[in-house]
Amino acid sequence: MKHKKLIAIIGGVLLLISVPYLPRLVDFGEGTDDQAVTLVQNIHKGYQAWFSWAPELTDGQESFRFAAQIALGIALFVLFLRKILKYKNQHEPGQPS
C-alpha cells in the first residue's frame, strides 16, 4: 500500500510537470482571456481597454508570479490541514484521524 501511494504521488507530480509542456508539441492557440478580448474586438470593431494601470509582465515574470500563487496556496492548504488535524486530535481524541 505504501509503495502504491508513493508511485501514485510520483506519477501525479510527473503528470503535472509534463502537462504544461504540451503546448510545445501542439499549438493550442490563444488562451481564454485573449480569445475573449479578440471576440469583443470582433463584435465591437476597434474596442480598446479604457483603463489600464498594470505594467506588462514578461513571460518569465508572469510564470514566476503564478507559480508563487500556487506555492502559497499549497502552503496554506497544508498548514491549515495540519492545524485542523491537530485541533481534532486535541478536541476529539477518541476519533480516528
Place this chain on the structure above:
Amino acid sequence: MQKNYFTKGIAWGLCLCLLPQTGMAMHIAEGFLPPAWALSWHLIAWPFIIYSVYYLRKKSKQQLSDKLFMGLAGGFVFVLSALKLPSVAGSSSHLTGIAFGTLLVGSWPMVLIGLIVLLFQALLLAHGGLTTLGANVFSMAIAAPFVSYGLFLLMQKLRVKLPVNIFITAFLGDLITYVVTSGQLALAFPDGSGASGYALSFGKFAGMFAVTQLPLAVVEGILTTITLQYLIRRNTLPQDSLIAKYLRKA
C-alpha cells in the same frame, strides 16, 4: 504521520513552482467592460462582499475550527485558480476551486475568499482587473458558490451518490463561472440590436468558453472529489458543512 504529510505537501509545492507558467486568467481583463457596466457590477457585488465579511466575523467567533476550514478552502482556491492547464482550444485556462470551498464552508465565506484571490491576481499578476473586479467577483465568487450549493442540495434530494454528487457539483460549478461571464460580456457587447443581439453575443462567448472549459471542468470535478473524499475518510469536515450534513442523513 503529520510530518510526512507536511513534507509531501512541500515537495508538491516545490514541483509546481518549477512548472513554467504563463497564466491566462479566466476573468474579464482590466478595462474591458464599459465604465457603466463595470460600475453596475461593482454595485451588485459589494453588498454580497460586505455581508460575507459580517457572516465570517459572526461564524469565526463560534468555533476555531470554522476559521481553519476557511483557510483550507482559501488555500485550495489559491492553487486551482492559478494552476495553468492546456485546454483543447486555447493555450491555457484555469480552474476555480469554488465548489470545494462551498461544499466545505458554505457559500457566504466563498464570496470573501474569491474576492481575495481576484484582488491578488489583479494587483500582482495583472490578470482580471480593478474596474472589472465587481463583475469577476459576481461570476466566480457569488454566482458559482450559490449555484453549486443549490446543485448539491438538489442532487441530494434526487439521492445521487455522494462522489457523483461532488463531481457534478464541481463540474457545473466551474462552468457556471463561465456562463455568467458570457452573460456579462453579452450584456456589455451585444452583437446587433434587441434581444437577438444579446442572444447572439451570448452564444458566441459561451461557445468560445465551453470548448476551452469543458475538459477543465472535468479535471476540477476529479480533483474536488478526490480531495473531499480524502477529508471524509479522515473524518475531517466542519460539522455544519453540506457534506457532513449529507453523511449524517445517509
